[in-house]
Amino acid sequence: MNDGDYAYSYLRESTITAESGRSSVRLATSGGPASHPYFFDGFVERADVVATALLAVARVARTRFYTPPGMLAAVLRAADPVVTSDGHLLRFEGFSACCGVHCRLDLLPDGLDRPPADTGTTNVDFNPPMRDALARVGGADPVHLAVGTDEVRVTTLDTSVVERRVPLPERWVKGFGDVQAATAAMSVRFETSAVALRRFLQALPPTPQRGVLYAVPAAGGLRLASRPSTGAVPISAVERLRVLDPLLRHAQAVHVYAKDSGGEAASAWQIDLAQARITVTVSPAASRGFSGEGGLLEDLADGDATTDADLVSARMAYDPAIDVPALARDTGLAEHRVRRALTHLAAAGRVGFDFETGSYFHRELPYRPETTNARHPRLRDAGALVAGGHVVLAPGEAVVRSGPTTYVVRSTPDGDRCTCAWFGAHGTSRGPCKHALAVRIARQKARP
Incomplete structure (x- = not known):
């Protein structure tokens, strides 16, 4: 197995069948708290809503919205979606092949006829025949959903294993961290109706749009503008939002989240469904995926x-929402240290953020463990600069020697500023440069 590959092993392929006139979706699982975890076996309301929502997650996970220049063809070897059970609800998540779009479906407790059987996170098999069958599901009857197979059923299955290799699962690990950093800093910018959003999507230009545009609330709906205004949400490659269109016939409300920013920024579009929610988060630009934005590096x-992260991890449970004050009391850490520890856990894909509760939630990705530094080249390079003695601290500034060039990092009320070309191009919009990170690490080591 290559370093960038991860093998999914399934006892059998996921299937969808008709049982007593009702649809039955059986999702095969791979990895996590067990080799083939068993999370749920029961009924979920509204077969048509569940099928459409699951297809949306699968569609995002197999789509490449951006192809880098020079790549003649996109290889769509997408990773399988993951599902997290916290004992109350089920969360399905997936990233696009370019990591520029994240989709999360929450099947809520009032839409499940019983609580999940266990907690944990695992991959689920979304194979082509199953997707084709989901596309034919309709009607308002409950759908039987099984996530995994209990031990009794395992003994009756064929012993053959379905295995696939997929590239670069570590991109998803970094992506989960970056999405958490982006969404935790957002607030609701406006609410709109499904009809208004559908008209907005139908009115989008047929060709991909370059640069930053703005979704602006207007009388009777939304409009697309080239300049920011009050309440406007910046969005690049706005055509990525078309993944929402199949969901809108089931939508009860639409909530749009973003940071208060006048330039490139991520945005999240939450669709409230019957006993479910689905959220699509798009990166600041099509060429800027969520797999290395740098929002966690400081x-x-x-x-x-x-x-602190080790301590918080030992106390963290699969509760519906992570209670930061409670963790602070349990660990004896200040709340700001708990939040910083959660950032470390988010960088390993173990923490997400939920708009509805305004809090973090717990997941455990079934990927092979990798060091944090290996997933973040800037952090790795910063550590090497410090270890090599290439950082000289002075009051209010520092000098960093990187190769044949010397850079100056100055402290300002708005953060550290560096004389390197990377900082000149990006500022702090993609996290700190490696020289500023090296200075931060060196200052911490120099503390008495």
């Missing part, structure tokens, strides 16, 4: 937070 450079 916190990751804090060595104390690594130790």
